Amino acid sequence: MCGEEYSVTDTLVVCKKCGGILDVKYDLAEIQRTANRESLRSRGRSLWRYREFLPIKDDGSIVSLGEGLTPLRHVRQYAALLQLPHLSLKLDYLNPTGAFKDRGSTVSVSKLKELNMTSVLEDSSGNAGASLAAYCAAARIECTIYAPATTPREKLIQARMYGAKVKTVDGSRTDVATAAENAWKTTGLHYASHNTNPFFVEGMKTVAYEIAEDMHWRVPDHVVFPVGGGTLLAGAYRGFEELVKLGWIERSPRLHCVQSEACMPIVKAFRARAQKVTACAEGNTVAGGIRITNPARGSQVLDSLNKTGGCAVEVSDAAILRHQSLLARLDGIFAEPTSCAALAGLERLRQMSIIEKDEQVVVELTGFGLKDTRTAALSVESS
Numbered sequence: 001m002c003g004e005e006y007s008v009t010d011t012l013v014v015c016k017k018c019g020g021i022l023d024v025k026y027d028l029a030e031i032q033r034t035a036n037r038e039s040l041r042s043r044g045r046s047l048w049r050y051r052e053f054l055p056i057k058d059d060g061s062i063v064s065l066g067e068g069l070t071p072l073r074h075v076r077q078y079a080a081l082l083q084l085p086h087l088s089l090k091l092d093y094l095n096p097t098g099a100f101k102d103r104g105s106t107v108s109v110s111k112l113k114e115l116n117m118t119s120v121l122e123d124s125s126g127n128a129g130a131s132l133a134a135y136c137a138a139a140r141i142e143c144t145i146y147a148p149a150t151t152p153r154e155k156l157i158q159a160r161m162y163g164a165k166v167k168t169v170d171g172s173r174t175d176v177a178t179a180a181e182n183a184w185k186t187t188g189l190h191y192a193s194h195n196t197n198p199f200f201v202e203g204m205k206t207v208a209y210e211i212a213e214d215m216h217w218r219v220p221d222h223v224v225f226p227v228g229g230g231t232l233l234a235g236a237y238r239g240f241e242e243l244v245k246l247g248w249i250e251r252s253p254r255l256h257c258v259q260s261e262a263c264m265p266i267v268k269a270f271r272a273r274a275q276k277v278t279a280c281a282e283g284n285t286v287a288g289g290i291r292i293t294n295p296a297r298g299s300q301v302l303d304s305l306n307k308t309g310g311c312a313v314e315v316s317d318a319a320i321l322r323h324q325s326l327l328a329r330l331d332g333i334f335a336e337p338t339s340c341a342a343l344a345g346l347e348r349l350r351q352m353s354i355i356e357k358d359e360q361v362v363v364e365l366t367g368f369g370l371k372d373t374r375t376a377a378l379s380v381e382s383s
């Protein structure tokens, strides 16, 4: 934010001068010299195939569980229902821990290993914590997770299964972040909040490369994301922009942001044509993964929407649960409520004629349905 530059091997969490988030800069001309679209064909089946675009110096530091390269799947019956024949879903819940967060964790934990860190702490509403715990286990790094007491039990058990220490905090999601920050200041453990971590968002970029490569470098017209802290949408935007600058694709798709009506600070800022997001009150929603009142990458999300001609919409819990059931019954795909918020948002964007029938659309499904069975039970037991 202030323009200060640091080494990529610095252990900073945020900017020393202004406290702002840090972004990784690349020498795109160097990437141009060492990689091209054709050279990717012979590479391995993980997101590390986009090696030049990831900020790890030495291959020996890479901590990988085989993340990325998730399928882009056409869902015939569900697509017909929404009258969107060219709809595909990016099945990111097929990542190793059942959530898209593995894209970020593989890069951020590889960076911890490169810096010889032996312990780390993080705050998370569930998926990011479970993901970090898995990669820390593989890297032999001690991991402590602060999570809301309301976090689905499955996610907490998952993090503990990987050997992480899990501390639940009563109160809001912000209270959890504050507890983690206090622990960081008092214990000296390295704080790797995925919401601000510059390396985590670099991993998120790879979703853009994969969509572009899968579609033979002709990107869709629209990509729809559920948005909490904003790392995924902001990361995808960075990824598409890099490909445009390299000349690998002609343009970025229009990127759309979906939030829960119970917690929609980015939607409000978008409607007010603001440059920055103002923190909102924390409402209750089945989409716990996007219940973020003060998104760290809120202004980056707004910028991404504005630059790509995207839009921000809010959805109700009833709509989220309806789409969760529909997708499962019509096409056999069981995604968690946060992912299904993006589907409910897709329906709204279609109704608003922001997305037209003949256009190509991708929706990102971020987490697996079994990550939160208590919410899913609401649907099956009432039907």
Ligand SMILES: [Zn+2]
Residues within 6 Å of the ligand: 001, 002, 003, 004, 015, 016, 017, 018, 019, 020
């Ligand atoms: Zn700064």
